[in-house]
Amino acid sequence: MVDRLFGWLMSGCAALVVSLLLWVLGDVLIEGVAHFSWSFLFTEPEDSGRSGGIAPILVSTLWILSIALVTALPLGLGVAVWLSEFAAGRRRFSDIARVTLDILAGVPSIVYGLFGNAFFSIYLGLGFSLLSGGLTLALMILPVFVRTCESGLRAVNDEWRRGALALGMARSAAIWHILLPAARPAIGAGLVLGIGRATAETAALVFTSGYVDRMPESPLDSGRALAVHIYDLSMNVTGGDSAAYASALVLVVLIVLLNTLAQSLLEDWFKRRVFVS
Amino acid sequence: MRVRDLEVGYGDKTVLSQVSLDIYKGCITALIGPSGCGKTSFLSTLNRLTDHSDARVAGQILFDGQDLLRDSVDTLGLRRRIGMIFQRPNPFPLSIRRNLELPLKEHGIRDRQVRYRKIEKVLKDVGLWEEVSDRLDASALALSGGQQQRLCIARALVLEPEVLLMDEPCSALDPISSGIVEELILRLRGRYTVVIVTHNLAQARRVANYAGFFWMTERVGKLIEFGLCRHLFEAPRHALTAAYVSGARG
């Protein structure tokens, strides 16, 4: 009897969570679809965003995201490879690097925003620009990406490393042809986390890439990210709620789409070379 | 290959000392003895795989007139000439073809036709050609354990080494696959110099020309006896060897 009650209680909590979450998602979907139309994606915002579309905002978002990924991916992969494949002889240094990355992973995004504003926008003179914003986000997603890739590389079967050594293969070749492809799932997971965080970020962007909702002409222009747009519409524009919901819908769909795209690109890239599930 | 006064240790612990023996060209040399007496450590000094662990190695190993333990030795080139097979088959998670192609590319063989010819030849050598020629682009991990081990042998042979080191190559296989691999090793006799570590005395007796017996004395592995395989099994000079090969100890 007690046992049954306990089970019900647990299931009840789970049901509560599910219904709340469905409520949020359902609202975004229903309210978003109500305001959404295809032209919403391809026109400029009008009347502070109450009407019109989000074309320049989408372009800015993609700029910021691309800058962040192009910076963070090679850098992160490099650090991960060093930590897992080359650092064994320098225990002290690699431990410091690891602890630092863990600390960086916990720093609130608003603090990254402060740093980005002081360093990229003012110190390096990049001003409020897509470049400042993208670089700030690159720093923000770097730690998590590194740690995910590193643990993936560490999980790769050691016998493959030994086999490559015994065949007289250079380490760089073994890493490129065998280890990185074998660590593909972890790299994919890191990528998904990074894309998710970078696309969703608002606080770090408000005072690095700015508010301007015009179409950006170069990465040195200021531009408004989708998440910032949602914030602005709901907080500063009365009557902007329905446009905000439509933008939220686009944002959520965009994250899901980008993740699927990234995963399948990664699969393709490695496909001809590797056969691990 | 001449090994003189070889000593191997990890940290301040010595695991193997005073090992001296000659490995003859084209012959199969079997190393026998109980587990943990340093046979595998010995084997991995021969291709300098010990460089990649925290092992200390002292002594001399003369190969082709040079001491291969010297720092200046090009270990990548050395490992091309001295191949190694591990206890558990470790094909890379690539296709069968890529498994054989990758080492060739790494050692500078650019011509695809040449690579394919070499691949076909070694696969025939290890008796895999019939079994896999129609699925060279399938994953090597889909092969059975015995097939995987033969692929690993092929992968070592494709680089045309002079010496093959084998660390208990049959112990992770079922009896039938183990028999096939053993036959393959016998076929290599005369063409390659083979050093094989094995726990299977009967196997050592069947395949080897020479045999060495390792034993632990005072927590340190030593080479007790070395000589023609026949002598070692039938007329051992040392009491420990006699006891071990007759199954009384270890």
Next chain:
Amino acid sequence: MSWIAKGIVNRTDHRLSMMLAVLSAGAALLLTLIVLFLIKESWPFLSSRWHSGSWFDWLQYQGWYPQENRFGMAPMLLASLAVTLGALIVALPVGLASAIYLQFYANPKVARTFRLLLTLLAGVPSVVFGLWGLTRIVPLIALWQPPGASLLAAILVLSLMVLPTIALTSAAALASVSGELLHGGIALGMRRKTQILHIMLPAARSNIFGGVLLATARALGETMAVLMVAGNVVQFPAGLFDPVRVLTANIALEMSYAMGDHRASLFASGLLLTAMVWLLSWGSYRVTRNGREAGQYG
């Protein structure tokens, strides 16, 4: 075995190793750079406190009036703590219960869907939660106790945001206390409830706690969702229905026009936040490590 550095012989390998070491050093220096810049930017504020000998006046001042050079951060610090703590109190039991359901009651198909939903929600941007809170929760609370935008609204929205994290990490912690323990319990004829509450939960507690601390760090650092629903009035949180302003929101609200000492004080509050989050991640690290060393499962 991982290949040790002295085994590098090939020139390409050597160059690669050097290059990657430089990259890693750069990544590690990043932290120094961030802290340096935070200190540099907040220096005018810190040094003026130092000269006036009033190090802790930002704790004592009641008000936040940057124009009059009065920087009382205490109300906002307390509001941050209250929101975080409240969100945990709401999310922890529910999240834990969800994890138990996921791990011990749900059939595989349901569990997979549930997990998928949780993962999806963990990825929903905080600004979307903020929007939802602003248009759904705030009006609901306003019906009951105006103005609606309040400590309570922030707590509710934030707890919904950290719920997926808590549920997923706790489920992983419970899963790592693998079947062995459960079978032991079954063999002893224990009730399922007893098994879960008295065997599985204690065994997994250090990992669960680690996950909860991480969720706390996330809640403390959260900016947008809280900013959008909390009302943003600088005052001590006296009741659940009072509008409050948290530290992160304060930075986001005032950064765009702050100058001089005011700007520096915002950087100082960023420094403070960072320090608190580090403390939490350090705690989480210690807890999970101690758990492992004490031979606990997981």
